[in-house]
Amino acid sequence: MTGAETRPENDAVDTGTAHSARIYDYIIGGKDHFPADREAGDAMVREWPALPVHMRANRDFMNRAVRHLAREAGIRQFLDIGSGIPTSPNIHEIAQAAAPGSRVVYVDNDPLVLDLSRNLMSSTPEGRTAYLEADMRDPAGILAAPEFRTALDPDRPVALTVIVHFLLDEHDAVGIVRRLLDPLPSGSHLAMSIGTADFAPEEVGRVAREYAARGMPMRLRTRAEAAEFFTGLDLVDPGIVQVHHWRPDGTGTEVVRDADIAMYGAVARKP
Template sequence: MSTDRIDTETAHSARIYDYIIGGMDHYPADQEAGDAMVREWPALPVHMRANRDFMNRAVRYLAAEAGIRQFLDIGTGIPTSPNIHEIAQSVAPESRVVYVDNDPLVLTLSQGLMSGAPEGTTAYIEADMRDPAAVLDSPAFRETLDLGEPVGLTVIAIVHFLLDEHDAVGIVRRLLEPLPAGSHLAMSIGTAEFAPDEVGRVAREYAARGMPMRLRTLAEAGEFFTGLDLVEPGIVQVHKWRPDGTGTEVVRDADIAMYGAVARKPG
């Protein structure tokens, strides 16, 4: 794919994230933005790594304990190993994963993702999550996932970029709607409840670059899981969701601005 669609002059949330967690796929505008944000909140890299670790644990739980063998990942971002298909296929090589993002750079970099375990499948949809029909009606969705079997819907560190007029809860419900009983939703949801001043300053840095945020309270985070059965320990800060002891850094609650949870669709 041509890279001429990639705007390298404007900072992008996925590339800022990549820069802050130590990746290689970003541009000077992203580095400038990331440096400005870390100056405002030095714990930001700790927070982002904790979110990444939560995703890893949640996917491993879904594959190893919930028996999920197919995944729909919304807002994939820059590929950083281990990716969802690597985690799931390490448990069950036949696992199938559909990635969704709307950044041309993510699409370009994700071409290499298409080779997972030979028994499994990975596919990529270029779509905006604000248009769930573009995801659900795509050939890659219909051809890769079997809607007769449960699906793990992962929505990690993305809904804070959906404002009230976008109806983030409605979007997630629409994505869950065609998924059968036994499917699971894994989410991390931005919040300013633990470090309001610092996180507020980071949010202003994002907004100044055209990426306004909607940070949510615990009660607002809970709205995404209405009608679903939360897996223990429920909705908690991401570093508190089933920690496995593999983390090497001490994480303070004030350093984490993300709630995380996994829930099952009943029926």
């Protein structure tokens, strides 16, 4: 794993403290990270050597989910919460390849993500992309933001994509997702990946402790807890499964074992 240090334009970026999005970028082979992120990533991979496989499988799942939503479900609007470091193919690239008129709003609260996203907000002439710096724990603020209301039509179906493993019990993760989804019209979709320790509890537990030691505690959820996010929604086949089992398309180049994956994934439609 190698990477080139990126110099942020935004003085608010804390390059001396590891950040979850930059750790993820480092582990999957990106270039937008700093020594603290590399130290953290190396420590986590020592605890669970399958971590890069797990992270790549999670990214591949979300790519497949977006492709399904654009091609098969007819979704033309996407709200991506916790977008992280932009890595091609991005959600707007996948959606607009299937439907050039697709519109995407990315939401994150990392200033470095904002800096990097400015260079990647290219779009087809028919579509649109926008970036909103906001905290997912403020659903009302996200839905009321000019970036959201200008780029997307709240009266037409929206695909909400979100990752929740850094939301703790006191944050009410299920309530946050519900408050994001409730105002969206019928036909909207929810696509999520949800961290779990169901399949490699010792290894994943050690990785979680490494995150917590750096001020990034996470909440790992059972399958029953993952299902709570989809109450009242119509799950798309195959339902809630480990991410590598969600509609695999045969494009992967590595063998993935169930024990190497610590994430459930699912897509569901709002009736």
